[in-house]
Amino acid sequence: MPAPARTSTEEVVAAGRRILERDGLEALTMQAIADAVGVRPPSLYKRVEGREGLVRLIADSGAAELAEALDEVVDGPDAATDLRALAVVFRAFAHRNPATYPLLFAPRLGGVSAAWRDRSADAVRRVAGRLAGPEHELAAARTVVAWANGFVTMELAGAFQLGGDVEEAWDYGLDALVGALAG
Amino acid sequence: MPAPARTSTEEVVAAGRRILERDGLEALTMQAIADAVGVRPPSLYKRVEGREGLVRLIADSGAAELAEALDEVVDGPDAATDLRALAVVFRAFAHRNPATYPLLFAPRLGGVSAAWRDRSADAVRRVAGRLAGPEHELAAARTVVAWANGFVTMELAGAFQLGGDVEEAWDYGLDALVGALAG
DNA sequence: ACCTGAACACCGTTCAAGT
DNA sequence: ACCTGAACACCGTTCAAGT
Numbered sequence: 353m354p355a356p357a358r359t360s361t362e363e364v365v366a367a368g369r370r371i372l373e374r375d376g377l378e379a380l381t382m383q384a385i386a387d388a389v390g391v392r393p394p395s396l397y398k399r400v401e402g403r404e405g406l407v408r409l410i411a412d413s414g415a416a417e418l419a420e421a422l423d424e425v426v427d428g429p430d431a432a433t434d435l436r437a438l439a440v441v442f443r444a445f446a447h448r449n450p451a452t453y454p455l456l457f458a459p460r461l462g463g464v465s466a467a468w469r470d471r472s473a474d475a476v477r478r479v480a481g482r483l484a485g486p487e488h489e490l491a492a493a494r495t496v497v498a499w500a501n502g503f504v505t506m507e508l509a510g511a512f513q514l515g516g517d518v519e520e521a522w523d524y525g526l527d528a529l530v531g532a533l534a535g
Numbered sequence: 536m537p538a539p540a541r542t543s544t545e546e547v548v549a550a551g552r553r554i555l556e557r558d559g560l561e562a563l564t565m566q567a568i569a570d571a572v573g574v575r576p577p578s579l580y581k582r583v584e585g586r587e588g589l590v591r592l593i594a595d596s597g598a599a600e601l602a603e604a605l606d607e608v609v610d611g612p613d614a615a616t617d618l619r620a621l622a623v624v625f626r627a628f629a630h631r632n633p634a635t636y637p638l639l640f641a642p643r644l645g646g647v648s649a650a651w652r653d654r655s656a657d658a659v660r661r662v663a664g665r666l667a668g669p670e671h672e673l674a675a676a677r678t679v680v681a682w683a684n685g686f687v688t689m690e691l692a693g694a695f696q697l698g699g700d701v702e703e704a705w706d707y708g709l710d711a712l713v714g715a716l717a718g
Numbered sequence: 719a720c721c722t723g724a725a726c727a728c729c730g731t732t733c734a735a736g737t
Numbered sequence: 738a739c740c741t742g743a744a745c746a747c748c749g750t751t752c753a754a755g756t
Contacts, residue, residue: 502685528715
């Protein structure tokens with residue numbers, strides 16, 4: 353006699369992500385997730401390959417959203433404008449998902465599946481290539497992502513502690529990069 | 536009758552850092568540290584404020600080394616040359632301490648004590664100010680650190696997976712930044 | 719076919735008792 | 738003054754038993 357399913361992988365991932373953003377990574381326990389979806393912890397193993405697998409799925413769901421958002425903004429008429437918009441969208445995603453965001457870059461070998469990684473990478477490469485020229489496409493894309501990732505990582509970690517205007521530093525850096533790539 | 540001390544805070548931190556770099560953060564257990572210094576786990580609480588306190592001390596020891604290294608390289612005659620050297624030293628530290636490095640930026644409010652943070656920040660600001668002008672000192676310093684931190688973070692996480700020459704991307708980014716700041 | 723209680727190994731941490 | 742065994746609360750995970 354089959355027992356009816358009381359939850360689903362999608363619900364588990366969504367609940368996990370909600371807990372992650374609300375209470376932090378260390379509060380993301382199998383117990384807390386099970387409570388949130390109305391099940392006992394052992395049942396989660398029918399949906400997810402353990403806690404680590406769930407974290408990977410959460411990272412993936414974030415990466416999918418980021419890739420969609422980057423994709424949308426990158427095909428306007430002016431490459432410099434597009435690159436600025438791309439950076440802004442990237443940063444906005446990090447601000448809206450401060451606990452999920454670090455999961456996209458932190459894990460060795462990436463919790464993020466190749467499909468979403470490639471889609472984001474493509475969006476950045478297209479605009480970087482238009483601005484810096486095809487021969488510098490990859491290097492320019494890596495420069496932009498490194499700067500943006502480093503900036504929001506430090507921002508989220510509270511590493512900008514010397515006062516001053518963080519917004520001004522963002523604009524200064526973006527101007528510097530756009531200018532240098534357009535060269 | 537006093538019992539003789541069998542270890543010290545310095546030894547505990549050094550052992551912890553060795554375990555961290557050899558086996559990773561999740562292997563940095565109180566048990567493993569206690570084994571390494573020849574003591575039982577409860578005794579560690581005489582040296583260190585729990586695991587979290589130890590991680591903070593490890594981050595601090597790394598931050599001290601980084602600050603020293605940055606300081607040494609930043610007072611040559613040419614600002615552009617100094618900035619390049621600073622970036623190279625920064626990256627070399629991350630490569631030599633791939634597990635310790637993320638601790639310097641990751642933790643909210645910083646595991647790193649203000650003294651070492653400020654000393655590193657000063658070194659970067661001095662050279663950034665000489666290159667970009669005093670009015671842009673802070674913004675320029677933040678741009679350089681964001682890029683360098685983002686680059687090595689992605690490098691260490693294995694996030695540069697699209698082939699191409701990572702060294703070329705590093706040189707390209709450094710050229711772009713030096714040019715833009717001096718610009 | 720999924721859910722559950724019970725159990726296991728392993729954490730970090732506390733503390734009274736030893737020397 | 739420091740070290741230790743014992744104990745506690747809490748993890749993630751496995752699995753046989755239920756329906």
